Amino acid sequence: MRFMEPLAIRTEGLTRTYRKPRKRRWWSKPKPDEAEARDFVALDQVSLEVRSGELFGLLGPNGAGKTTLIKILTTLLAPTSGSARVDGLDVVTEAHQIRPRINMVSGGESSGYGILNVRENLWLFARIYGVPTAVAQERIDKMLGVVGLTEKATSRISHLSTGQRQKMNFCRGFITDPKILFLDEPTLGLDVTSARAIRTFVKDWMKERPDRTLLLTTHYMAEAEELCDRLAIIDRGKVLACDTPANLKRQVQKYPIYELSLAPGHRGWDGVDKLPDVHQVTTTTTPTTVELKVSLIEEPAIGAVVQSLVTGGGRILTMKKVEPTLEDVFIELVGHGLTEDEGPKG
Numbered sequence: 001m002r003f004m005e006p007l008a009i010r011t012e013g014l015t016r017t018y019r020k021p022r023k024r025r026w027w028s029k030p031k032p033d034e035a036e037a038r039d040f041v042a043l044d045q046v047s048l049e050v051r052s053g054e055l056f057g058l059l060g061p062n063g064a065g066k067t068t069l070i071k072i073l074t075t076l077l078a079p080t081s082g083s084a085r086v087d088g089l090d091v092v093t094e095a096h097q098i099r100p101r102i103n104m105v106s107g108g109e110s111s112g113y114g115i116l117n118v119r120e121n122l123w124l125f126a127r128i129y130g131v132p133t134a135v136a137q138e139r140i141d142k143m144l145g146v147v148g149l150t151e152k153a154t155s156r157i158s159h160l161s162t163g164q165r166q167k168m169n170f171c172r173g174f175i176t177d178p179k180i181l182f183l184d185e186p187t188l189g190l191d192v193t194s195a196r197a198i199r200t201f202v203k204d205w206m207k208e209r210p211d212r213t214l215l216l217t218t219h220y221m222a223e224a225e226e227l228c229d230r231l232a233i234i235d236r237g238k239v240l241a242c243d244t245p246a247n248l249k250r251q252v253q254k255y256p257i258y259e260l261s262l263a264p265g266h267r268g269w270d271g272v273d274k275l276p277d278v279h280q281v282t283t284t285t286t287p288t289t290v291e292l293k294v295s296l297i298e299e300p301a302i303g304a305v306v307q308s309l310v311t312g313g314g315r316i317l318t319m320k321k322v323e324p325t326l327e328d329v330f331i332e333l334v335g336h337g338l339t340e341d342e343g344p345k346g
């Protein structure tokens with residue numbers, strides 16, 4: 001039997017459908033197959049395992065089903081079929097035991113009581129979770145410092161900007177010290193410095209205790225790459241791939257690729273594509289350089305390429321190995337970039 005690592009999250013064949021609102025047609029009865037046609041599958045047989053201690057990412061375009069998955073895992077929404085366990089507990093039958101162990105923050109949400117100030121809001125939330133006042137105050141001070149909201153501690157939240165409110169909500173996720181934390185787009189719309197501070201804090205928070213687990217959704221590829229131990233790429237309710245960022249990138253890079261910039265004037269690159277273990281060579285001429293993109297069947301062949309270029313009279317200005325990005329992985333799997341307008345979906 002395989003050694004089983006403790007799983008923080010496990011879903012099996014998890015499916016969630018939403019019923020599309022039907023136009024009222026009082027003059028005709030619905031046809032028998034209409035009810036089925038009205039069901040929209042937001043999550044389709046999702047089977048995922050997130051290990052305890054992992055910082056796991058969900059990457060997908062708008063409408064992919066990320067929030068639906070998070071809502072099910074945080075016991076806010078029931079699955080239509082399949083199962084989901086959080087910290088070993090079933091999200092439907094053991095929801096009460098799951099709730100004290102988790103917390104969730106959604107980047108776009110603007111929750112909180114407008115008449116209370118920032119500190120009062122956070123304190124109230126901590127108390128609901130049973131955090132003692134002294135501990136809560138200490139954590140609130142720390143978190144407000146992390147997001148740069150210390151000066152706003154006594155401001156009513158109705159007087160905060162959207163970004164400041166989002167930062168307050170981010171703090172809310174951590175003051176209960178959850179075992180499993182769900183962050184839905186935590187840096188959405190935040191300025192660069194604040195987003196960086198949040199990413200640094202998230203990484204440190206995970207390092208602090210090895211039994212903490214964090215599930216993050218993000219649209220920002222660089223953020224996913226920087227933070228996540230493993231990622232699931234999700235589109236139209238289905239998981240298309242799940243692995244470490246490095247392994248996902250390896251999947252799309254079939255051959256190592258080098259980019260070389262050459263001084264114009266010599267045709268030193270002629271014949272490079274005929275060298276052993278060279279898969280493909282493309283050249284692009286710019287006003288000041290000739291750009292060569294060389295893909296290799298075996299990486300050591302780069303030595304012979306350089307040699308051939310130099311002997312042929314070519315002058316190499318720069319040379320670098322090109323790594324695929326998560327965006328490349330995403331495009332390969334989903335068929336378009338994450339930030340492109342997807343247009344209407346069926």
Ligand SMILES: Nc1ncnc2c1ncn2[C@@H]1O[C@H](COP(=O)(O)OP(=O)(O)OP(=O)(O)O)[C@@H](O)[C@H]1O
Pocket residue numbers: 018019020040041042060061062063064065066067068069
């Ligand atoms: N309450 C609902 N009723 C009907 N359809 C819904 C409902 N909630 C979500 N959907 C649909 O389910 C699909 C998945 O939505 P979900 O919010 O999970 O996506 P998402 O990946 O979180 O998207 P985003 O990145 O835009 O937040 C979408 O097509 C959405 O329109």
